[in-house]
Amino acid sequence: MNSELKKIIQGSDNIVFFGGAGVSTESGIPDFRSVDGLYNQKYKYPPETMLSHSFFISNTSEFFDFYRNKMLFLDAKPNMAHKRLAELEKQGKVKAVITQNVDGLHRLAGSKNVLELHGSVYRNYCMKCGKFYDVQTIVESSGIPRCSCGGIIKPDVVLYGEALNQDVLEKSVRYIEDADVLIIGGTSLVVYPAAGLINYYRGNKLVLINKSSTMMDRRANLAINDSIGKVFE
Numbered sequence: 001m002n003s004e005l006k007k008i009i010q011g012s013d014n015i016v017f018f019g020g021a022g023v024s025t026e027s028g029i030p031d032f033r034s035v036d037g038l039y040n041q042k043y044k045y046p047p048e049t050m051l052s053h054s055f056f057i058s059n060t061s062e063f064f065d066f067y068r069n070k071m072l073f074l075d076a077k078p079n080m081a082h083k084r085l086a087e088l089e090k091q092g093k094v095k096a097v098i099t100q101n102v103d104g105l106h107r108l109a110g111s112k113n114v115l116e117l118h119g120s121v122y123r124n125y126c127m128k129c130g131k132f133y134d135v136q137t138i139v140e141s142s143g144i145p146r147c148s149c150g151g152i153i154k155p156d157v158v159l160y161g162e163a164l165n166q167d168v169l170e171k172s173v174r175y176i177e178d179a180d181v182l183i184i185g186g187t188s189l190v191v192y193p194a195a196g197l198i199n200y201y202r203g204n205k206l207v208l209i210n211k212s213s214t215m216m217d218r219r220a221n222l223a224i225n226d227s228i229g230k231v232f233e
Helices: 003-010 053-058 060-070 080-090 105-109 135-140 166-178 194-200 228-232
Strands: 015-019 094-099 114-116 119-126 153-157 181-185 206-209 222-224
Touching: 003 222, 015 080, 015 166, 053 060, 060 135, 080 094, 080 105, 080 228, 094 166, 114 166, 119 135, 135 153, 166 194
Parallel strands: 015 094, 015 181, 094 114, 181 206, 206 222
Antiparallel strands: 119 153
16 A cells, blocks of 8 residues: 555544545446446447436336446455455544445445445335335346336436435535545546535545546645555555
């Protein structure tokens, strides 16, 4: 681990981690925007359309075909970054992990206080009666997954055109405001409203870890352009 980062982590017991797609790509989950990511694959509609609320409502069956094929990576395993963050939480250093990812890998790695800004593929609800369903129900269904009451089962993920969960957003803001150290990893900080969260940080130990440089690097107290798994190893 980078010696400066090590020193920052050792010296704090109020660390908040905020992560994007780059935290999951090292577990084999493609990033939408990378060269081999979803945005560069050929579909009848662009992924933003197929993962939008309006498409879900108007082309529900097609939405689920795409969702099952391209959004569920249930064999993916937590990588070094996920594991290390879970360890640091156990040691009382990391207070919260805020993530834009829906793959549930932070929880699988053992992190307890995970704020999932965009929801999780592991949670699914009947739109009619609210009954909870696990991810296997979606995997094993064909066409449109239906509840025993007849309602459509919707994944608890934030689609384009849907608002973020206010409660999760407010909690994230509070943790960032109160953080001594804010580590941001695997995100180019261009997607709002999540990217705006950095503005709530008031401290002077802002660490940015991303493979490529970001517009926010100059604001950071420490910017590391490298793979996050490697950095946390």
